[in-house]
Amino acid sequence: MKDKRLISVIVSLIFFIPGVAIEKATGIFAAYFTLYALAWTAAAWSVALKAARNISRGIIFDENFLMLIASVGAFVLNLVFKDFAELNSRGGGEAMMDGVLVMILYQVGEYFQALAVRRSRKNIRSLLSLRPDSATVLRGGKEVTVSPEDVETGETVIVRAGERIPLDGKVTDGASYIDTSAITGESVPVYAGQGSEVKSGCIASDGLIQIEVTKKFEESTACRMLALVEDAAEKKSAQETFISKFAKIYTPIVCAAAVAIAVIPSLIIQLAYGVNAWNDWIYTALSLLVVSCPCALVISVPLTFFGGIGGASKLGILIKGANCFSAFASADTVAVDKTGTLTEGRFAIKENRTDEETFGMLVACENKFNHPIARAFDLPTPYVCTSAEDVAGHGIRAVCDGKKVVAGNSTFLRGCGIKFEDAHSPFTVIYIAVNGEYKGYVTVADKVRPSSVRAIKALRADGEKTVMLTCDKKEVALAVAKETGVDETRFGLLPEDKAEEVRKLQRNGHKVIFCGDGINDAPVLATADIGCAMGGIGSDAAIEAADVVIMNDDLTKVLKGKKHARKVISVAMQNIVGSIIIKVAIMALAIALPAFPLWLAIIGDVGVCLAAIANSFRVLTR
Amino acid sequence: MTTKTYKVDGLDCAHCAGKFETEANKLEGVECKLNFALGTMKITTERDIAETEKAVVRILKRIEPDARMSAK
Structure with a gap:
């Protein structure tokens, strides 16, 4: 054509x-x-x-x-x-x-x-090219290449260097550095070895891995991400709605104006002065017809918003609708969940107030268990724990290298009849005694992500008010608040209370973005002006309630997404305002200058359309 | 109820695209969502999908004879 x-x-x-x-x-x-x-x-x-x-x-x-x-x-x-x-x-x-x-x-x-x-x-x-075309699956000891839709969960697929991972799964053999940029927007490859979870859409940059498929193709990350992005265009932004309304009245109005311009002035001149000026005014009217097409707007504005959605997905940010851009760009308050968002959501050793030998033995003993606190001690140690028992979640009693080790909270140690000094720490304290003698303590805490500190600093520098909402107790909340530098902290909140806190902020005239990892956060995600689910498309409830999904745990993406949203809105506004101004200017010139050539009018009209489309390209890049 | 996504090629004018979507949605029991930026159309129909497809293609051909619609 x-x-x-x-x-x-x-x-x-x-x-x-x-x-x-x-x-x-x-x-x-x-x-x-x-x-x-x-x-x-x-x-x-x-x-x-x-x-x-x-x-x-x-x-x-x-x-x-x-x-x-x-x-x-x-x-x-x-x-x-x-x-x-x-x-x-x-x-x-x-x-x-x-x-x-x-x-x-x-x-x-x-x-x-x-x-x-x-x-x-x-x-x-x-x-959006993260859709895998084929999958190499192991069937009856042979490699078969099939369409990813035909792979069942539990089957094993093989991914070679440079290939796209077709379905979500767990690595059962081999290792590779995975390029996750298509999903998370991060360019640093992530190591995946045996047991690692990998997501479809990512690329294995080296090695060869076998993956046990855990999710069917339609439920895999790549497919769901694409579906979300494609559906996003169906939710029209306020600007798009305005344009389609504007276009409906604009063309008939300009055409009517053209007829009026062709007839009225000529008729008046003819009657008043007896001069024939019909050709001049008809010619002017023709210029108006040329600029009456609203193409520049009708095409460029939806392209801007959809391009904006595409550009955001390149950053690892899924925006669920073109209608979200405006609120995202103009929000002035960022409320953040603590556990799993500001922090990593798992315990790590914070302070070690004991000697090397005791610590080594504690590590050996804790390694016998798999509860969240014990996982903080996932370290190598030369000591060997021969028996260990967990006492009602308060502590452990163990034997390590022939010595009796008792470790746990203050109640537990007191119950064991051991004398110790209170550590006065806001974090979880584990007191240790070896053979009945107090040897010091270790504190563990949910570690603050380094990216969170940077993110909060950048958001504050950008003028956003930052608020931490957490269900945790006051001491822990304040300690994390101090470390991250958030402006305000609300603690001891149930999930419904978080939504209420957001509503309070909204009543005070704030536009609120809430960022949470999605677990139990559905009510507050839905309440906030922009609900931002962190950590990928994990829970359906969170995605349903959220407006924005950040594919990894990096809180700095919030500001990146916000800046991107601002750019999209500004490009859309440039296209709307610029096109209208140029069209009005052409009309004014055509009426004011009798010799305004028709071809200049069409160049102006077609030119502004092309310029607007070219301008909309800008939202595709970072 | 069947949902199928099609690729629509050669529909480059947003005005015609809008017309196409509106007209296609007038078919009884049919919901069409056109994604202009991707050049795709999602059709949800209560009727037979092949029959709906024919009807939608007829509308497309009337509005833009050069455009093509194919299963994605």
Whole structure:
């Protein structure tokens, strides 16, 4: 189709250029009229066909028809008003030349517009290219290549270096550095060895891994991410809704204005002064018809928003609807869940107030268990624990290298009759005694992510108020608050209380983004202006309630996403305001300047459309 | 109720795209969601999917004869 357009334009130019030369050089009417008419036919036949088809279906305000009227109008003016040349101080066939130019430029514009739309689509599609095409699956000891949809959970797939992981699963054999950038936006590869969970859409950058499939294709990360992004375009932004309303009234209004301009001033001049000015005003009216097409807006604004969704997914941020951009960009408060969001959500050793030997023995003893606190001691140790028992979650009693080890909280140690000093720590304290003698303590705490500290600092520098909401007790909350530097802290909250805290902030006039890892956070995610689920598409309830999903645990993505949203909104506004201003300016100039050429109007119109599409490309990049 | 996604090629004018979507949604028991930026159309129908597809293609051809719709 685009080639047809290009051929039309070239054929048209073959007649048009000699036409202009003959007109200027000789002024022989029959000669240049024939050439112009041929040039016009070459350029306009497809437009005329479309216009005719639409009129037969009752669609009149169609851009094809408007362009046709404008260019035919120019021809007719030239033929009817023989004195046109003198009145406008132009050459003999100037209006005819304009009429042909309108068609040529319109076709060229449409050609570039189609090209730009295609390019934009291609860009957006390539951002979403994380869909795996095939999977190599082990069946009966043989490698079979099948479509990922046909792989069942529990089967083993093989992924070689450079291949995309087709389905979510667990590594059963081999190891590889995984490029997760398509999913998380992070460029640093992540090591995956036996037992590691891997997500579809990521690329194995080296080695060879076997993966036991844990999720069917439709439920795998890549597929769900794509579905979310594609559905996002269905939720229209306020700007898009405005544009479609605007376009509906804009074209008829400008057409009506064109008719008015063609008739009223000429009639007044004719009646008042007896001067014939019809050709001038009709010509001006034709210029209005040319700018009456709202294409620049209708195409560029949805492209901007969808491109924005694509661009965000490149950053590892899923935005669930074009309607979220505005609130995301303008929110002034960021409320953050503590456990699992600001912190890693698992215990790590914070302080070690004991000697090396005791610590080594404690590690050996804790390694016998698998509860959250014990996992903090996942370290190598030369000591060997021979027996260990967990006492009601308060502590452990164990034998290590023949010595009796007792470790636990204060109640437990007191119960064992051991004397010790209170550590006065906000964190979880484990007191240790070896063979009945107190040996010091170790504190464990949920570690603050280094990225959280950076994120809070950056958000505050950007002018956002940061609030921590946590179900944890006061001491722990305040310690984390101090470490991360959040402005305000609310502690001891149940999930419903978090939603209430957000509502309180909203009542005080704040627009609130809430970031949480999704567990139990559905009510507050739904309450916040922007609910931001961290850590990927894990829980369905969280995704359902959230507006934004951040594919990894990095809180700095919130500000990145916010800045991106601002860019998208500003590009959309530039396109809306810029296009309208330029169109109004062309109209004003066409009315004010009697010699305003038709072709300049169409260049302005097509130009602004292409510029707006080009501008919308900006949201695809970082 | 069947849902199927199609690729729509050659529909480069947003105005025509909007018209196409509106017209296709007028079919009884059919819900169409056109994604202009991706050039895809999601059709949910209570009727036979092949029959719906034919009806939607007919509408597409009327609005933009050069456009094509194919299963994704």
